[in-house]
Each structure stands twice: as structure tokens, then as C-alpha cells.
Amino acid sequence: MDGQGIDYRGIFDASPSAMLVLTSDLIILDANASYQTLVGRDRRQLQGRYIFDAFPQDRDALDDHLTASVRRVLETGKQDVEGPIRYDVEEPDRPGVFTERWWSPVNAPVMDAEGNIALVVHRLEEITDLVRANRSDSGRRQQMEFELYARSRELQEVNERLRQANAHERRVALALQDAMLPAPQRLAHHESAVRYRPALDALNVCGDWYEVTQLSSGDYAVAVGDVVGHGLAAAGVMGQLRSALSAATRVVKDPATALDGLDLYARSIDGALSTTTVQTFIDWRRRRLSYSSAGHPPPALVRPGGTVQFLDGATDPPLGASLEHMPRPQATISYAAGSVLVLYTDGLVERRGEDIDVGLQRLASLLSDHHTDDPDELASTLAKLSDGTDDTAVVVVRL
Known part of the structure; x- marks a missing residue:
């Protein structure tokens, strides 16, 4: 203690971690004892000098990594960890002889009284022993991973190849999806419209489906569903489940029975478990709507005056x-002529980090404002609610 308070200079010098105090231009203002020992230079050789003078070898690599790290600290005001990175150090008693060393640099901002960044603390943790131990344990593969990590160009090439492969799978999967999602049947007494919007990310396409069917009884069956996976595998599962549900609606009398059969069928299909779907039957003569949901977001029924009701009275776990x-x-509800039924998949209302109730309210507001639109126009308007992170399917029926 110095009589005034804590001796922070003493703590800095006594720290077992090698540390520098830098300006934003990477000029060394101070170096603690651990850092001096680590690099083989005393404080007089370091103060007031550019930091890279402590590392005569591999200067270009160090410059790239450290400059980028300090820049991130200055831009964000947050600590930044860099590494592992290899920088060789000259042996103190053997001039011109350098020993392979591995480091994990950490840079952290020091704020002044106004909250601005005044200095940067640079901590250097040597991990050479850890790297060598990992080499011994993992052999060539571990070394290749370190080399790949250190060489950003190679990593970029790998990412580009993956991007091209994903883009190819996206094209194939979308073609398969398109083949299995033909235009829905025209309904004899009602107008309807559908939209399918694939995810922007190649890894998230396919798995959503819709089905609009004119039944032999004269009623209508309308459904949407969402397979858990993505890509070609999900498209294949989607096709099987959609076909099975379409067949079931033609031989049963209510939506719950149709989902009962689909649940049993899904248990025999790889990748079908936890699929969500909602099935509705529309009795247009008596203006009654029956529905059953397997863990799916609730359909929206928009009354002629614009009031929106989410049909959540018959929801069970996914398939x-x-x-x-x-x-x-199963639940049944009456509707008035001129009402609008909207079925959709979760890509329309879900956002990462946002409660789904917010998305449902956003959907309700849009439906209230546009419920008098033509079904085709309304379907296009609704599809724009999707942020593109997931597939989105939408079905609109004017009742």
C-alpha cells in the first residue's frame, strides 16, 4: 500500500500475466515484469516503442492480427481475444536463434472519466506447452486445425466451397419442393390463394407445405405443416407427410381423425417426428369451421369487421x-360470410430473440388492416412479413 490507497502499479508489476499498456497507436507506455521476462527485454527497451519491436520475427502476421484486434477494441469498447497465433522469440543467450512460441493475446479498453477509451491493456498468455501437448495427443489433425485457423485465406476457400455446395443443394431442394407443392385445387364456392417463400439461407430451405382440397362431400380441407429439418431430407419427408394427410382427409369425416392417422404414420418415417401441422375442414353450407392442431401456430379467423381471432382451442403436441x-x-367454430381464414407456418411470425406473441400481434394488425383485400393480394402482403430466416407458407381463404 502507498498510504493513499491501493498500489495499482505494484499489482500491475506483480501480475503473473504478461501485460502492456498501449496507446491507440500501439505505442508501449509500460510493461510489467512478467512481460519483460517473457520477451527477454527490460522496461527501458520497451517504453515509448512500437509494440512490434518486441517481436522481430513474424512481424507481418503479428501486425495483421494485433492491429485488427486493437481496432475492434477501439470500435466496440469491448475486450477482444485473439489467437492462438504463432510468434517465434529470439533466445536471449543465442542471438539469431529463434524458438517456436504460441500465444493467446487479449486486448481490453481502459476508459477515462468521460467514458472514452484512453488506453488499451494488452495481455499476452503463452500457450506453447498447451499447443505442444495437443500436438502430441491429436497428431497431424490437430496441427492442421491450428494451421487452418492461422491461415484465413485457406479458411475462406473452404467457406466458399461450402457456400457453393449449399447453393447447389438449395437449388435441388427447391426444385423438389416446387414439384411437390403444385397449385392448389380451385374451390367451388370460395376464393383462395397460397404463397410459399423459401428461406434466404441455403441451409434453411424446405420442409413447409400447404394443402387445399375440395372434398367429395362438397366441404373443403385446408392444411399447412412444417417438418423440423431442412434441405433435401426435409423436402422428402414433407412430400410423404403431405401426401398422407391429403389422402386421410378424403376418407375421414373430421380434421382430428386425419391428424390421428398422420401421427401414426409419422412414427414410421425417419425425420418426421416433431413435425407441426394444422388441419381445418370448412363446412361452407352451415358456415362452420372445424380444426385440429399438432403443435402448430394457430390459424387466424378474420371477421367481416376486421376482428382477428386465433384458433387455439384444439392444440396438441407435434406429430x-x-x-x-x-x-x-378438435374444435368447431361458426363464421359469417365474408370472413377470412389464414393458415401459415412459423416463418411468418417467429423472429430470433422475440416472443412469438409479438409476431402474432403483428400478423393480427396486418390482417385487420387488409382483410378486405383480394385473397391473392392479401397472401402476397402476408408473405412479406417473413424476415427470410425460415421457410414460410401461407394459405388465404375467403369464406
Whole structure:
């Protein structure tokens, strides 16, 4: 202690971590004892000098990494960790002889009273022993990983090849999706429209489906669904489930029974478990709507005056999610002529880091404002709600 308070200079010098105090221009203002020992230079050889003078070898690589790290600290005001990076150090008693060393640099901002960055603390942790131990344990593969990490150009080439492969899979998957999602049947007494919007990310395409069917009884069956996976595998599963549900609606009398059959079928299909779907039957003569949901976002029923009601009265877990098969619930609701039924997948309302209720409210507001639009126009407007991070399917039916 110095009588005034804590001796921070003494703590700095006594720290076992090698540390420098830098200006934003990477000029060394001070170096603690651990740093001096680590690089083989005393404080007089370091103060007031550019930091790279402590590392005569591999200067270009160090310059790139450290400058980028300090720049991130200055831009964000947050600590930045860099490495592992190799910098060889000259042996103190053997001029011109350098020993391979590995480091993990950490840079942190020091704020002044106004909250501005005044200095940068540069901490250098030597991890040479760890690297050598990993080499011994992992052999050539571990060394290749370190070399790949250190060489950004090679990493960029790998990423580019992956991007091209993903783009190819996206094209194939979308072609398969398009083949299995033909234009829906025209309904005899109602107008309808559908939209399918693939995710922007090649890894997130496919898995959503819709189905609009004119039943032999004269009623209508409308459904949407979402397979958990993505890509070609999800497109294949989607095709099987969509076909099975379409067949089931033609031989049963209500949506819950259709989902019962689909649940049993999904348990025999690889990749089908936890699929969500909602099935509706529209009895247009009596103006009644029956529905059943397997873990899917609730359909929206828009009344002629613009009031929006989410149909969440018959929701059960996704397909195959329960240990034992149980009959699905079902609910029935009446509607007035001129109402609008909207079915959709979660890509329309879900956002990363946002509660789904916010997305549902956003959908309700848009439907209230545009419920008088032509179904085709309304479907296009709704599809724009998607942020592109996931597939989106939308079905609009004017009742």
C-alpha cells in the first residue's frame, strides 16, 4: 500500500500475466515484469516503442492480427481475444536463434472519466506447452486445425466451397419442393390463394407445405405443416407427410381423425417426428369451421369487421412427440360470410430473440388492416412479413 490507497502499479508489476499498456497507436507506455521476462527485454527497451519491436520475427502476421484486434477494441469498447497465433522469440543467450512460441493475446479498453477509451491493456498468455501437448495427443489433425485457423485465406476457400455446395443443394431442394407443392385445387364456392417463400439461407430451405382440397362431400380441407429439418431430407419427408394427410382427409369425416392417422404414420418415417401441422375442414353450407392442431401456430379467423381471432382451442403436441399415441383434440367454430381464414407456418411470425406473441400481434394488425383485400393480394402482403430466416407458407381463404 502507498498510504493513499491501493498500489495499482505494484499489482500491475506483480501480475503473473504478461501485460502492456498501449496507446491507440500501439505505442508501449509500460510493461510489467512478467512481460519483460517473457520477451527477454527490460522496461527501458520497451517504453515509448512500437509494440512490434518486441517481436522481430513474424512481424507481418503479428501486425495483421494485433492491429485488427486493437481496432475492434477501439470500435466496440469491448475486450477482444485473439489467437492462438504463432510468434517465434529470439533466445536471449543465442542471438539469431529463434524458438517456436504460441500465444493467446487479449486486448481490453481502459476508459477515462468521460467514458472514452484512453488506453488499451494488452495481455499476452503463452500457450506453447498447451499447443505442444495437443500436438502430441491429436497428431497431424490437430496441427492442421491450428494451421487452418492461422491461415484465413485457406479458411475462406473452404467457406466458399461450402457456400457453393449449399447453393447447389438449395437449388435441388427447391426444385423438389416446387414439384411437390403444385397449385392448389380451385374451390367451388370460395376464393383462395397460397404463397410459399423459401428461406434466404441455403441451409434453411424446405420442409413447409400447404394443402387445399375440395372434398367429395362438397366441404373443403385446408392444411399447412412444417417438418423440423431442412434441405433435401426435409423436402422428402414433407412430400410423404403431405401426401398422407391429403389422402386421410378424403376418407375421414373430421380434421382430428386425419391428424390421428398422420401421427401414426409419422412414427414410421425417419425425420418426421416433431413435425407441426394444422388441419381445418370448412363446412361452407352451415358456415362452420372445424380444426385440429399438432403443435402448430394457430390459424387466424378474420371477421367481416376486421376482428382477428386465433384458433387455439384444439392444440396438441407435434406429430410423434408423445410417448404413446393419443386421439387428437378438435374444435368447431361458426363464421359469417365474408370472413377470412389464414393458415401459415412459423416463418411468418417467429423472429430470433422475440416472443412469438409479438409476431402474432403483428400478423393480427396486418390482417385487420387488409382483410378486405383480394385473397391473392392479401397472401402476397402476408408473405412479406417473413424476415427470410425460415421457410414460410401461407394459405388465404375467403369464406
